[in-house]
Amino acid sequence: MKITNAIGTSSASCSCASWFAHWEKLSGQTTNFCQATDCSNASPCGAHVKKVGDSTVYIYPLCSKCNQRIGMFEVSALFKFVSANEAETCGKRYSLPGYYR
Ligand SMILES: [Zn+2]
Numbered sequence: 696m697k698i699t700n701a702i703g704t705s706s707a708s709c710s711c712a713s714w715f716a717h718w719e720k721l722s723g724q725t726t727n728f729c730q731a732t733d734c735s736n737a738s739p740c741g742a743h744v745k746k747v748g749d750s751t752v753y754i755y756p757l758c759s760k761c762n763q764r765i766g767m768f769e770v771s772a773l774f775k776f777v778s779a780n781e782a783e784t785c786g787k788r789y790s791l792p793g794y795y796r
């Protein structure tokens with residue numbers, strides 16, 4: 696799977712403890728390593744990424760170094776991409792009745 700980093704998303708937040716916690720909760724998966732295929736750094740964070748040809752922003756486990764990469768790179772196909780759109784994921788459960796986007 697080829698991805699790029701999504702630019703200008705660092706201020707976005709959700710109600711989870713971190714974007715990595717958000718990824719764990721929504722994917723039902725966990726990992727202690729960056730999932731770029733040519734990297735094995737420990738302690739990944741929840742990086743904002745895009746798949747090539749898809750404008751949706753997803754959260755995926757990458758180390759801080761890979762989160763700074765410019766251009767396309769390859770990541771593992773074993774892990775799920777979780778939507779970074781709070782309203783479609785974790786935000787639902789905390790929405791007040793009558794709250795519409
Ligand atoms: Zn969340």
Ligand SMILES: [Zn+2]
Nearest residue numbers: 729734758761
């Ligand atoms: Zn990495």
